Amino acid sequence: MRYITLLLSLICMALTVNSAQADRRVAFVVGNGAYKNVAPLPNPSVDAKAMAAALRNVGFEVVEGVNLTRDKMTERLLDFGKKAQGADVAVFFYAGHGIAISGTNYLLPIDADIKSEMDVKLGAAINIDLTLDQTMGDAKVKLVFLDACRDNPFAAKIKSNSATRSVNVGSGLAEMKSGEGTLIAFATGPGQTALDGTEGGNSPFTRALLANVTQPGVEIQQAMTKVRAQVNEETNKGQLPWGHTNLIGTVYLNGAPAPAAPGAAAPAQQQVALAPNAEVEVEFWRSIKDSNKAEEFKAYLTNYPNGQFRSLAQSRVASLEQGGNKPDATRNLSAGIDPAVFTEESSQLSEDQIGLDKGQRRDVQRRLNGLGFDTKVTGIFNQDTRNVITRWQAARGYPKSGYLNRLQHRALLSEIIATQPATASSSSDDDEKPAPRKRASGGGGGGGSAPAPRQSGGGGDPAHMGRFMGGVVGGILR
Secondary structure (H helix, E strand, O other): HHHHHHHHHHEEEEEEHHHHHOEEEEEEEEOOOOOOOOOOOOOHHHHHHHHHHHHHOOOOOOEEEOOOHHHHHHHHHHHHHHOOOOOOOEEEEEOOOOOOOOOEEEOOOOOOOOOHHHHHHHHEEEEEEHHHHHHOOOOOOOEEEEOOOOOOOOHHHHHHOOOOOOOOEOOOOOOOOOOOOOOEEEOOOOOOOOOOOOOOOOOOHHHHHHHHOOOOOEEHHHHHHHHHHHHHHHHHOOOOOOOEOOOOOOOOOOOOOOOOOOOOOOOHHHHHHHHHHHHHHHHHHHHOOOOOOOOHHHHHHHHHHOOOHHHHHHHHHHHOOOOOOOOHHHHHHOOOOOOOHHHOOOOHHHHHHHHOHHHHHHHHHHHHHHHHOOOOOOOOOOOOHEEEHHHHHHHOOOOOOOOOHHHHHHHHOOOOOOOOOOHHOOHHOOOOOOOOOOOOOOOOOOOOOOOOOOOOOOOHHHHHHHHHHHHHHHHOOO
């Protein structure tokens, strides 16, 4: 009997998996912050990219956009509407400015220039009710998340140009009712305004959504209860998300809890829950890796303070902020290394004591390039390379000289960077013989037990090889 029960449990699990895989999931994710006619918002684009990555990780096809004009938003909505026809689950996420006029809510494209109620009614803004009805009406389950309850930036203009008639221009968004199979969640209550959060990070509401709605085995309404509690706590009871739901069944974005098999150990579920977060992190990194905005890398560091791309993100921030003149921030870039690296001076003598051959100098130049400090890879430390080393030292809070010492060299090797494998980037060395390697003397390194210098490929040092392979993985993901 016990074996029959186990077999039935396994069959149910298999059917559940097959059903989940067959579900058609579509999401619309947009964040508008770079407004042309009112003050910009720093967080919506970061919120949207993080949410898109999280939804893709649990099987959604995502129609995504950031900082969209009216025409571009319309294009994305038409695409989403086609894809959402007959979908099992459709998600609508928007972060940015939204306004309420006479009880109707509107989303604002970045080129919105609203001077009167007529501008809104004639299409300068996007009617939320009409949009949801037209794009998601055929979906079986509809989930709507609106992180748009900010102050109306056009309120004064609309009121001043509507002196001859009564126009109700709301603060925040107006209450909305959900139809059958729909959940609507707002960042805060009707008529209230929500917080943007720390610049370059996620808003409190989006951060709570990311932490809860795609957790394995958590039903969406349970997740939203946790979202409300998290935002309420983070804002010291200054913001309480509000929503309306008319769902007629249980909804799981990351799999329903599997039936407990007799004698099954509980820790197995905990291990399963770890994998999606890692994939979300990688997807998030891919979405920002080519960015030239420091705030997007800061957002990665906020969401993944110990993430696998932490060093590279910190380096990109330092590079984009040009020079790292904030000692406390730059020291964190080399966390975990010998503290003496921040005080020990370097010179031509200390660099000679490391004994870098031409291949190792190329490795240094490649690493500096991977960290955003561009220099030519020649194997020769000319004045250009000296200047780049000086900038790297400044960004890390090390004494600036343009020369390396043993501790600084080790610190550079310890940073995970987007480098290329030696076979792909040093083909010009094929006909060169490496210069004889010098042994380090006891001085200049902060300790007489330092290992001999390593070749650019990592030599036989397993720890260095691990760091080097980490850099190669980073290079592939770029």
